[in-house]
Amino acid sequence: MSTGKIVLKEFQLDQEPGSPVTSKKKKNKDKNPEEKYAGCKIEIINMDDRDLEIDFIGFHISLVNAYRRIVLAEVATMAIEKVYMYNNTSIVQDEVLAHRLGLVPLKVDPRFFEFRNKDETEWGAQDSVKYELKVKCSKKPGAAPDETDPDNLYVNRKVLSSSLKWEPLGNQTDIFQEANMQPLHQDILLAKMNSGHEIILEAYAVKGIGSDHAKFQPGLSWYRLLPEIELTREVEGEQAVLLQKCFSPGVIEIDTTPEGKKVAKVADARNDACSRNVFQYDSIKDSVKLTRKPDHVIFYIESHSALKSFEILEESVNIMIGKCDTLLAEIDKHTDTEAEK
């Protein structure tokens, strides 16, 4: 299959013919999905709760880009939105402290919550999570007289995210456990205090999306096309070492032939950063053909929220389906009213 690879030349990008990027007409109606997407594949390369590296093979880039945009802007998470400051005698101003609280990622699973209504005046159990922060800094009684480190001189010198205590609203204790409601990281520094300083506040977290504020983003997401490197001639000796230096580590390997000749070979083009450094050297620039495969997308998600990396991806696919559903219902509404006329 001619896939229309993107060729990275010294001064320009070229497109080989038969590109899947410029959409071509298809005549495969009435096929069932299994046949229609026969050439499509999804493969997880690496996954844990935080990170995901997944390959989308055979899909159009517009779809993958839609998922990326949805992850960044539309997948909902919980974050602190309102802070009632009762006392704050620390040197961190109220608004700065409130902003810092907003940025703290929470372990709270957003799928158990609803979006808060705009006219709502009460903090309901179904749409908000309450936290309390009460810290007072004082001199440590047993500190050594020659102690100069403020961390040892004072109690509560540092206010960390672990001091945010969850206060259940309504029936939340029946549904949630405290371990699942705390900040995701216990060691986020919120403020530093000196003896006599005190912070007392109440904070409320709500469900929100990234296009409103970046604090609601569930994680990061990006993608790149699979790079391919082809050696068009044998590269040996000094040139092989030079060639290896032109690419990311592990991309080019140097083999030693039985005659003691050093020969470069492509080990793993996937990890290449596509720097095109090789075109700096006239001696080796004719030896390589650098291409990227437009229908093979390497997609990354890095979660920093309650959702696991793959859950973020699943959520974004669901949101895309939701968009289609809303519009389909809307079209039906229009066609129904027209039929009545």
Next chain:
Amino acid sequence: MPVGPDGFRVPNANEGDSKNKLEWLVGPGQDEYCRTFVINEEDHTLGNALKHIIVQNPAVSFCGYTVPHPMERKIHVRIQTNKVPAVQVLRQALKELKEQNEFIRQMIKDEVKRYQEAHPEEENME
């Protein structure tokens, strides 16, 4: 990109939003077969994916989308066809997009399951 005017919330479907989600322009250059649809509260996320699918339909002679103004949350989708009503094309494309997404959802589910079974030790780490 559906953020309500008051910030942190998405306006939900049963809320009386004065604007329709889907409208179309009227005037010269607009008829049953050549139509510019206005989709409110959407952006490149849906526009680009949808355009790509509509263009693949052999009955369509032209399809393009634009964001008329970056501060207004809406897109214009222009569909020109030969002999098939533009609404029908849009409807078909949305169905196709939905089907594709449902297929991907299933594929991801299967692949996650496969990966977790192949790497059970990482599951236990948390």
